[in-house]
Amino acid sequence: MAERRDRLPVRKTYKLYIGGAFPRSESGRTYEAEGQNVARASRKDVRDAVRSARAAQPKWAGMTAYNRGQVLYRVAEMLEARTREFAELTGDEAEVHAAVDRFVWYAGWADKLAQVLGSANPVAGSYFNFTVPEPTGVVGVLVPDEPPLLGLVSRLAPAVVGGNAAVVVASESRPLAAIELAEVLATSDVPGGVVNLLTGFRSELAPVLAAHMDVNALDVTGADGDIPELERLAADNVKRVVRGSVEDQSPWEIAGFLELKTVWHPMGV
């Protein structure tokens, strides 16, 4: 398309993603990353994000697994459609393809977890006994700085496919891909609050998340040297602390965010 030489582009404003909406930080602060002003989230934004996640989680967990799988597949559809945009942002088209494929891979796990992670247990007695995996609840995710898109997707997809809601702290140095991913999520039938995305200084946000009494699990994959202190803070409400992989994909990455419930019932006339 022929452009007039003096056409001035309309620039995007990069905001947080909380409760399905795109607010600025309540603190009003920003910082500069990748040549843009990006929201610098505060502890109150963390508070709001956890609240949204907690409110949204029961409904997300209550959807059929098939439904959740379809939503994640739709995310892959929407992300694929924006490959060029993301490739420009990350500088690596292969990374974008890998991110799409990762969503597809995890989407297919939603309705299979119970079959691989659960069991019917042959107890010694006239009881029917079964074990089912269930989501732990609200998961805090600290994402590595690189790769900016795949790092996030590799940790986010396994966290939510089993029915958890997530509060994600994005890459500090390269946050733009994360915010664009939030736009993809917002157009993919992901219910508001299931994924919340915060940009800002990890050193400010991680401890708040780690100490939050209403967060059930913490993924420290992107936390670098701060892990011991975060794990100490996490102990105060016995959070499940997970160190995951960015390269690998596996059902064990999902299992780290799941609880196991075992039920007994007598068998008799």
Add this chain to the structure above:
Amino acid sequence: MLVLRLLEDQIERLRHAVAPSAQHARGGGAEARRVVELGADEVDMVVDRGAFLAGRYAKVYDEIVQVKEAVGETHLKVILEVGELGTYDNVRRASLLAIAAGADFIKTSTGKLSSSATLPVTLVMLEAIRDVFDETGRRVGMKPAGGIRNAKQAVQTLVLVHETLGLDWLTPDLFRFGASSLLNDVLMQIRKQKTGRYQSPDYFTID
């Protein structure tokens, strides 16, 4: 077409019933007697949900019996407040209890709670009425209130009545809607059927 005629007819009756003569009776027989003396055609009472959920069914039963005795021939509608009962089993239980204690009509709720009269709840209540009729020949009426806002929901409910209780219950003596916003939607649907155009609420007065 018939459905809309039936609704028009019922709405007419509703106007009569809702006129100052219907009162809510609480606090047992004395209050109920007073209300009847004042000229009420019908008396509504609400089931003691606290007692019901605590399992004190005899207390719930006695209260209804007392009120029915006090109002005599006047129609007694017993409101179950289904939104608070928690399970369909409880809705059936409360329905049977109310009917056994003398209710002439059982009603889902006062209508203030937004969506009590769901199709499943209505069905459970209609089935209780049907079972009582099968065993004793006694006909009890039903009134869904709370949540029926448009003609489509009303038609679905009427179909439910028709399928469960048959033609005999399709009369205002035994079935009425407790729905204040329903009337205008019915009128809009009638106009749409006649003209083929979807309507706007602006053309239908609220009073």
Add this chain to the structure above:
Amino acid sequence: MAELEQRGDRTPVPSKWDYASAPESREIVTLAERYGLFIGGEFVEPRSGDYYETIAPADEEPLAEIPQAGAEDVALAVSTAREAFEDGWSAAAPAVRAKYLFRIARILQERSREFAVLESLNGGKPIRESRDVDLPLAAAHFFYYAGWADKLEYAFPHRRPKPLGVAGQIIPWNFPLLMLAWKIAPALAAGNTVVLKPAETTPLSALLFCDVLRQAELPPGVVNIVTGDGATGASLVKSDVDKIAFTGSTEVGKAIQRELAGTGKKLTLELGGKAANIIFDDCALDQAIEGIVNGIYFNQGHVCCAGSRLLVQESIYEPLIEKLKRRLTTLRVGDPLDKNTDVGAINSRQQLDKIEELVAAGNEEGAEIYQPPCRLPEKGYWFVPTVFTNVAQSYRIAQEEIFGPVLSVLTFRTPDEAVEKANNTPYGLSAGVWTEKGSRILWMAQRLEAGVIWANTYNRFDPASPFGGYKESGFGREGGLHGLEPYLDFREDSTEVTRG
């Protein structure tokens, strides 16, 4: 328009109240006058040169001409599938196979209404069923198995499964598209290619499915569709496939098993049933009635797992039978494309004859028949929902699969007796148990010889839930993790044909 009658001093009551018809439009479907066989990604004329007519069972209207594939056509389809397997599909990355299956699932979802109308038109089942059950489940099946394609190492830890090669699949007329999904989805997920023969009377949804494959850009030859009658099926069984999957009558299943004896070809069979639907006196009665009605009148009783034997505890017999008979009077038999219809048309003249024969036997043997008043259309194949009471275990209507809207009622006193009667049959596909007592549900489930047991529900299907029979109802499972197994080769010594 109903009449209102005045009754004494009470307000008027309608003397009758008919519902307006609610027809689903046929316009969404475009039929060709004549179809070809779908081989190597294209529609081709049958080398046999033979065609037959497929009709709408609701009014016997001819719909289209369908190829009658001969032995040569079948051989061509199989060799095409073999080529596609060896030249590409088996070597394709599992994640790629997954994506094709996801595409198919999504396209089916988008074209759901079109398929549902076609299914009801060609097969006779009510549009509410094809729209709300068949189509959603078919799409879900593809979606579910898409997710397994690249996760087989987790489905079978410590084993390195490989695809078998070419699967020959023969499906019945009662759930044409759904049975196609049950067969094709796991086969493809496991890395096989397929030659599928739809039932003679219901080829149209399978042929339309080929258009979905075109839209999904599935590589040619991965799925091939050959239409025809039993002879076509027999050719497929005898051909150079690595595996046969068959859903249909027990009689034909046995013939196939005999035919394949000694050949080393893998086989799964999903055959007939005579399921006991067992009602205890502490059941939720109104819900049990709905479950009984669904169990035998859903899809006109053309269901292998239909609850065709009602076993009622004596202590609740009277009220149950009364409620059941009353419920039958509110069933609506009629035009499959009418959204108000509960019970549609019988699929074929042949099936109707079979039903009539067995019902006559029921009357002769001394059972008591009940049929609600029901006016049936003049053209087409129809049967009124029927209940037989006073049935003895030895009656033909208690032993043989009727595959129609006919229920046989027997009674029992104790749970032991219920189990004994329920199991006293060569079949073993499914069973129903209705009681509010949890421990009894589990106790019964333990003892019933059936592959699928429904407690306080009936006819529930899900791609994650394995389905299949005991005894003469067949072997192998479809659905769930276990549904992959019949399409995989677990032998250590077989040649490596896949990578990735």
